[in-house]
Amino acid sequence: MKSLVLALLLSAQGLVVYAQADTWVATDALGRKVLPEGKGIKKDRYVGIFYFIWQGAHGYDLNNGTNATGGVKDKTPADTISPYDISKMLAKNPLKPEYGPIHAFHHWGEPYFGYYLSDDEWVIRKHGQMLGDAGIDVLILDVTNASIYLPQVTKIVETFRSMRKQGIKVPNISFIVNSAPAQTVQRLYEYIYQKELFKDFWFYWKGKPLLLCPPEALTPEMKTFFSSRQSWAWSKDQKWFGDGKDKWTWLDHTPQSYGWHEDKNKPEQISVAVAEHPMSNIGRSFHDGKEPDLKQPEKGLYFAEQWKRALEVDPEFVFITGWNEWIAMRFDDGASAYFLGKKIPKGETYFVDLYNDEYSRDAEPVMGAFNDNYYYQMVANIRKFKGTLPGTVYHKTNKIRIDGNFADWANTEVVFADDPGDTFHRKHAGWGRIKEYTNNTGRNDIIESRITSDDANVYFYVKTKGELTSWTDKDWMQLYLSIGESNLPRWEGFQFLINGKPKSRIATDIQVYKGGKWSGLGTIGMNSKGNELELVVPKKLLGIKGKQFTIDFKWSDNSPALENVMNWLDNGDTAPNARFAYRYIKQ
Incomplete structure (x- = not known):
């Protein structure tokens, strides 16, 4: 709680506020949970x-050594073939992969x-x-x-x-x-x-x-x-x-x-x-x-x-x-006697550090x-090595009017920061024959999220750095959440999707994941103005009974996760980042 109060004070003063990433939760593709350790910071x-x-x-196509500065080299007209991706070569011809030239750098896979x-x-x-x-x-x-x-x-x-x-x-x-x-x-x-x-x-x-x-x-x-x-x-x-x-x-x-x-x-x-x-x-x-x-x-x-x-x-x-080695030189000089657990003669290809x-x-x-x-x-x-603080437990209740005023959010106690500037657009040359990588999906830069509840409802608030784009935009300001005590099926850790199909500026939908697909559950209230948005979800739609419950939630904008959950990593903006979610523990 002290860290939250400090974050609020710093935010009010316009000073740096870190996002406290070690409090976030996540579920990976294998269903493994990433949680705060909760035993204190070592x-x-x-x-x-x-x-x-x-x-x-x-x-690129050839290993030309380094230049005087050691900087990234300009590409030449001859760089028309690489990158040499060993994994793709093996998939195409596992017995006789068509490697690039001797000493050329090869990628073990595609980052x-x-x-x-x-x-x-x-x-x-x-x-x-x-x-x-x-x-x-x-x-x-x-x-x-x-x-x-x-x-x-x-x-x-x-x-x-x-x-x-x-x-x-x-x-x-x-x-x-x-x-x-x-x-x-x-x-x-x-x-x-x-x-x-x-x-x-x-x-x-x-x-x-x-x-x-x-x-x-x-x-x-x-x-x-x-x-x-x-x-x-x-x-x-x-x-x-x-x-x-x-x-x-x-x-x-x-x-x-x-x-x-x-x-x-x-x-x-x-x-x-x-x-x-x-x-x-x-x-x-x-x-x-x-x-x-x-x-x-x-x-x-x-x-x-x-x-x-x-x-x-x-x-x-x-x-x-x-983290990011990715490339290795091709050799055939016989300096290594073994490769992939087998003895190899001079003249046979090997890679020292990486392969597939x-x-x-x-x-x-x-x-x-x-x-x-x-x-x-x-x-x-x-987290196990360094330790983390236990998850914060919240007790305060608030009733919020979904009217686009937002003043009643000032008294809420739960505030989560998100990194500003992560809607940065990409425009940069790629390796060898790849002329350029671009990514212009960054749209609404989320900087703050809030949550509160009363006896009947759970309320959500989100703020962006600039004015929100139109609610009619594709994959606009979606909210994913799950209920800790619920036995409902989960998609990538989440059970409910809100604002997947908005009705208007003041009404949107809620869907539940069951039977391997998302199904409509009802219509809920929403409002937005300027760079702020708020919405309300009745507890009964979420299956919440009683005053004690846990909600994991994340915001996502212009990041079509339902097409590929990896889009949370590099498309649009999410709060918190990538697969992570905020955790709200209410008692």
């Missing part, structure tokens, strides 16, 4: 995620946001919002291949900074170094840290900026400046890891070893991976010590085992691998396959 628990900024920096480039502001905004909602504290930016990709880092920070000014919670940044470590660290230090560039987005660890790099790469001055930890893959029988002091893995076999700093018995860090390598034959389905013949990547079995170990160890920091939906490590949503399953699995486990 002290000193942080989560970072491996984040990649190389999409487009090394060429849900398309084959994007790493300087696409629309994608960066989506990533920042999703990872902030998930509870990610820091992006561990991949500079392990000796390029620091400064233009992409600049674009990310500038975008995140504008979002943060709007009140949107986004992560900070750090870096992980491996190849040419002394040179790479020197460039980071010279171009970023000495200039105090992006200082408002540095992630601090033990009072200093965190940098993951080999210790020999640091000068005495740098050792004083940074909290440095060495980070690489695997711990057991690995010389680099030693006894684990000041060592952070980004990938490790289950059960993972932890790194420590002050006391060997006090875990500092542990890694959690979505999967490992096609080389090691440890994919997303790996569990109970083996890679099964029947692949079930949609279930996140390896991810679950890794999280189980991390939660048992309960360190200060969890490093998740990863089983052998890949991205938690970012993918087109088709398992869609956004890994995102919600990640959110649920981050």
